[in-house]
Amino acid sequence: MDNQISIRRIAELAGVSVATVSRIINKTGRYSKETEARVHEIMDAYHYVPNMLAKGLRTSRNMTIGILIPDITGVYFGDVASTVQSYMFARGYASIILNTGRDKEQELACIRTLQSQQVSGVVHIVRENPADAGYINLPTVYLDADPAREPNQENVVNVTCDNVMGGYLGTKRMLDAGCRNIGILMTPQNYTHVKRLEGYEKALSEYGIAPDAGKQIHLERMSIRAARRAVKEYLANDPFDGIMCLNDAFAIGALKGLLELGVRVPEDVKIVGYDSSDMLAATNPAITTIIQPIDQVGETIANELLRMMEIGTPGEDAGEHSIIIPISLLDRDSV
């Protein structure tokens, strides 16, 4: 009951060779219906479970991928990781999920671990810092990395949502609702935020409003608290009538700050957030937000990875090296 039973023992019990058992397990080569039945019977009876270490060692392809993520806890990233995990599991792959934290050191350690574990591919979810290309040529899908960073490599795909469109749609919604003095809450270190800013400015310019750096509130940490404080400060100088918040924490913080100031939302100031539908639905008023389609992102990542892992080097039908997924705006009560 303690140690697992091996293919050899199964072979003995069934009175055949290990080779035959292996063939039956993998449905390769030839074997008679009868031996097959007998072997399966024994495997079931003894609860045989294949040893993926041995298999992986032999085939140099264990059914495992690595998922690198700044912090599983993050809502959007965590959800995507979760989707990828489930999707890959259904395809027979286990996922080693590693929190990279904010630490560069840690990130490298994670990469080494994944290599040690001989994963067949890597999903690398990235926040601020462009990741080092510390791999030895493993199929890798990045989420939200700056595509310019990677020298259009084989074996590497970048996936990201349409950030320009996100910034644009959110801002436009407020413009359409009458706002003319819209601030933006962002983390400039983040590649996605830079693109979203682009969309924000595009929307403004369509309304003949010149971009004004003074309306960009730059925050280092993506925290509710920081956003709350910042909004209160900035509002004193410049009476915004709308705020584009580039993530969920910012949106919540902004709302809290505004409410504490006695400002009415959306009557006096309007807000658009980003991500985390649930959380932003929980506030009062519920916050209008840009939705990145988590399932679609997860599936795209998984499919791209599978494609690369199965074809080996992409070669001919390498597909795109950069994939952009459309987003949408979810109207609620903050605009």
Place this chain on the structure above:
Amino acid sequence: MDNQISIRRIAELAGVSVATVSRIINKTGRYSKETEARVHEIMDAYHYVPNMLAKGLRTSRNMTIGILIPDITGVYFGDVASTVQSYMFARGYASIILNTGRDKEQELACIRTLQSQQVSGVVHIVRENPADAGYINLPTVYLDADPAREPNQENVVNVTCDNVMGGYLGTKRMLDAGCRNIGILMTPQNYTHVKRLEGYEKALSEYGIAPDAGKQIHLERMSIRAARRAVKEYLANDPFDGIMCLNDAFAIGALKGLLELGVRVPEDVKIVGYDSSDMLAATNPAITTIIQPIDQVGETIANELLRMMEIGTPGEDAGEHSIIIPISLLDRDSV
């Protein structure tokens, strides 16, 4: 640059035997300072990464654990899993995290996968359904499982927070604040909720209030929506002045429902929630809540697992089979 370099190749390059290299890598046995230096030099130069599959196969102990979780996305569970992962990583272990979903089938598949991967231990985070003992005797730590379920097995530890105390403290806070007609929002399938209910009733009885099953609002799904709807319905029949919500979604839903009804919180009805500090801080008013100490839970789980994995079978200093971690109440504005 493509395929990884092996210990054998390193040995060749350094002009020593694989045994010596292995000793140096693992710092076991004897070797001279000089060979050590030379070998390390070569390993660095060629970016040697040990193959954990081979190592694990040989030692039958790859440095990997499995984490089974209903859904990484869940706030409390996800946070705990994240903590465990980081903690174990620091100890040299990688974590295979698997979403078990709500499906019994899927859960078994996950367990088989972990066995296949030869993990050294398992963390099993459980929601509603007590898990099958589908393992082959692996060190396992359960979070929030009903301890009565497991026949006080070797190799198994149950960790949970003090649920009775949680229900008690939350309810008592509302009683102290003057409530006398307190409802409770719960999922009776969930073991932790049953214990929390116990605490709730204990608090009531201390105030001479008899338990009244009519005040228990039973919900199947832990969703914001369900809670919102339920609160509205029930309030029509019985004018609560307080609601003990046994998870964060319930608390948010309850608040939303109340607000929509024009009920003032906390003036007319008070609310206490459970978990998810961030989310419950985001609402307006911010919700008073029971805090389960995530870091402590994660560390306890990791330590217990390490203890079992390293000692092998617990034997003598087996420690407790069931560990209960204290919780606390965080006062905010909903009471």
Place this chain on the structure above:
DNA sequence: TTGTAAGCGTTATCAC
């Protein structure tokens, strides 16, 4: 201090 070699559980290449 170092080397030789067996073996971990598989798969795959040969034979038969």
Place this chain on the structure above:
DNA sequence: GTGATAACGCTTACAA
């Protein structure tokens, strides 16, 4: 249709 057997990369007696 089936069976020996080498090999995957590593650890670990046992020898030297």
